[in-house]
Amino acid sequence: MMFNQYLIKNYHFCPRCKEQLQKQDTHLLCPSCNLKIYNNPSLAVALIAFNKKGEVLLNKRKIPPSPGSWDTVGGFVDVGETVEQAIKREFNEETQAKCEIVRYWGSYPDIYGLEKSPTINLFFEVKILSGKLIASDDAAELCFFPLDQLPKKMAFANTQVFLDLLIKQEKAKNDLH
Ligand SMILES: [Zn+2]
Known part of the structure; x- marks a missing residue:
C-alpha cells in the first residue's frame, strides 16, 4: 500500500500528548497514548x-x-x-x-x-x-x-x-x- 506522504510530511508529533509519532504499515502511531492517525484520503x-x-x-x-x-x-x-x-x-x-x-x-x-x-x-x-x-x-x-x-x-x-x-x-x- 502506498503510504500517504502528506502524513509523513505534516504529522510529526501526537496532537493529543505531543509524543513523537511512529510510522506503522497503515497509520502513524503515538507510542505514549496509542492515538492512531490513519492513511486515508x-x-x-x-x-x-x-x-x-x-x-x-x-x-x-x-x-x-x-x-x-x-x-x-x-x-x-x-x-x-x-x-x-x-x-x-x-x-x-x-x-x-x-x-x-x-x-x-x-x-x-x-x-x-x-x-x-x-x-x-x-x-x-x-x-x-x-x-x-x-x-x-x-x-x-x-x-x-x-x-x-x-x-x-x-x-x-x-x-x-x-x-x-x-x-x-x-x-x-x-x-x-
Ligand atoms: Zn499521544
Whole structure:
C-alpha cells in the first residue's frame, strides 16, 4: 500500500500528548497514548450536469486552492453524511438549485491544496431538477461549456483526467453514428 506522504510530511508529533509519532504499515502511531492517525484520503464528490445542448456545467472557484480556475460543482463529504446527501447539499450550496443523481461514473485519486492532502473524488452525473443556477458559496461563476471548448486549465488534475475521458467517450459515440 502506498503510504500517504502528506502524513509523513505534516504529522510529526501526537496532537493529543505531543509524543513523537511512529510510522506503522497503515497509520502513524503515538507510542505514549496509542492515538492512531490513519492513511486515508478525504472523500469528495464531483458533479457533472449537462444542459439540453449537451454542454457541461463548471464553476469558477472563488476561494483557494486555485481561485479563478474552473472546477466541477462539488466538494467534500461531511462526517456523518451519506454521499447522496453530500451531492444534494454541495450542488445546492454552489448553484442554489436542486439535483438528482443520474449515474455514478467512477473515482479518481488526487491531491488537494498547498498541503497536498490526498483525496478520492467520486464523479456523478446529476440532473438539474429545479431552481435558477446562481453561483454561491465557493463558486464565483457558473457556466456551461461545449465539450470541445472546455477551459484550458482545470483547478484539479482529477477533473482534467475525467473530462478528457468524457470527451473521448463522446467522440467514440459520435464516430459510431
Ligand atoms: Zn499521544
